[in-house]
Amino acid sequence: MRYHFIAIGGSAMHNLALALHQKGDTVSGSDDVIFEPSRSRLANAGLLPEHEGWFPENITTDINAVILGMHAQIDNPELKKAQELEIPIYSYPEFLYQQSKNKTRVVIGGSHGKTTITSMILHVMEYYNRDVDYMVGAQLEGFDTMVKITDDNDFMILEGDEYLSSPIDRRPKFHLYKPNIALLSGIAWDHINVFPTFDDYTKQFEIFVDTIVNGGIIVYNEEDPEVKRIVEDSENTIKRNAYTTPSYRVEHGTTLLETVEGDVPIEIFGAHNMNNLAGAKWICQHMGVDEADFYDAIASFKGASKRLEQIAKNKNSIIFKDFAHAPSKVKATTIAVKQQYHNRKLIACLELHTYSSLNKDFIEEYEGALAAADLAVVFYSPKAVAIKRLDNLSETEIKDAFKREDLRVFTQPETFHSFLKEQDFINTSLLLMSSGNYGGIDQMQFEKLIA
Incomplete structure (x- = not known):
């Protein structure tokens, strides 16, 4: 072809x-x-x-x-x-559906956790040499590309993005996949430029659940009230499997997952990742991997690129970068790092980069998102605001939105980087959250902060 x-x-x-x-x-x-x-x-x-x-x-x-x-x-x-x-003209998701019409389609949806859950599933499949087709939103260790398509594999695992498909197809991507098996991780309002109200946004997930094929399966996070409502109110004739965050504890900087097989030390951490893991386990079980085998495989999972990815470490300091930008993910990620390294000072930095995060009608959603940080920092570029044709945000408006008077706000990369270089990183965790690059700062410049 x-x-x-x-x-x-x-x-x-x-x-x-x-x-x-x-x-x-x-x-x-x-x-x-x-x-x-x-x-x-x-x-x-x-x-x-x-x-x-x-x-x-x-x-x-x-x-x-x-x-x-x-x-x-x-x-x-x-x-x-x-x-x-x-x-014939296809949008990206429409083409993926055409390529997987005769396969069992496994679609991972939700406002957050999609990439991590999809990555966990792929890690387990790779661990047991089970060949599957896939599309995931981040580069994974051991995988050459973020997409794999064959003529022979039985399963196609798809990360189900709710953003629009193409300039001529304004449907959310995950409406086009028609899953046999689906997962819904959580719902937190995003993409305000396309879905101007919370109701507009949640409606897309209602449609997603209704696109699951008759007799299909939905695995869902029942700790999220919107997810629980949408899945349990759906009249689609599907099987429903609920999951919750499993028991775990942190000892000496290591997360131990409590299972019937005993404590399992794992590389990832944070309540949100434990919740993601529970969802991934259900999906893997539906794909033929039993619970004990899942735990054996997931113990070596180190995470997806830019999802709480460790970029530098010394004996008393550590630096993570994370793709977090939506309020709920920013809050969950900040709490996770603080809990994992509770005896260390946490410097949490967030770049406001997306249309939603820079919008005055949305920014109040960030209230309390950085509350777990000992030192909270927000960076945004006025140039990014102008490109998106939005009204400029003032420092006062940002502080009021986050409900932190001590919040430090920067708009110039050089000033922001200089501020970080002035900090004492002894016994400190630095968390860099952004879907951008802080106005063009090279990652090496961050890594040198604790070199």
Whole structure:
């Protein structure tokens, strides 16, 4: 088959392109800008477009399908040409569904925990050499790409994002997968630019549960009241398996999971990760891995990239980075680090980077999100605010939203970095939470803080 990607440089898109290339399909693509690591990975596979930009002549009748990324605009000249030639056009999730129609689709949904739970499941499958197709939202240790598609595997594990599918398909991605087995981890209002109210947002999860095939299975976190309501109120004819956070304790900086098989030391930590683990266990059991075998495998799981990822450590200090940006995840991650290293000072830094986090109508959702930190810091770039065409936030508005008068607020990368360099990191944990990069600060600069 021959496929052309419009906006091939995206994180998900370039991984799908690589997966199809590895499968033996012919792949081409275009984009107006391609950043690292997409650029190098595409170049190494011989898939990097020769020129940046959109070229209608790229679209020819011998293309079997066009895969359209969210970065492309609705008036994209290559898209228009494909429409004129009546070439099949798929959004990213729509194409994944087409590739998995004859497989058992396992879809992991929720406002938070999706990537971690999907990664846990894949880790267990890899541990037992069980080959599955997958799509996950982060690079995983031991996996070449974030997407794998074959003709032969029985299962396809999909991270179910609730954001929009493509410029011409405004449905949330996870509405398109029609799972046989699904998981719902939690619901916390996000994507205010698309779902302006909490009710708008929760409605998407109601639809998701109703897309599960008849006789399918939903595994759900019954500790989340919205999840519990949505799953238990659904009239879909599906089986329901509830899970809760398992018992665990922390001893000398190690988390011990309490099981019927005895205490299991694990690499990850925090109540939210223990909750994620419980959901992953249910899914793995539905995929044929029993409970004892799950514990054997999960003990060596170190986490997904940028999900409470340790980036530096010495004898009395540690630095983590985390993708957390939604209020509930920021709060859970901050509490997790403080509980794991309760005898250490916690410096928790959050970059407001997403449309929702920089929006005056949403920022009050962050009340108490950094309460567990001994020193709380917020960074945001006025340039990011301007790009998103939002009203600028004042330091007072941010402090009022977080309900911390001692909150430190920075808008310049240099000033923020200088502030951190002034801190005493003896007996300290530093937590860096962001879906961005703090205005362009290289990770090595953070690692040097405790070198």
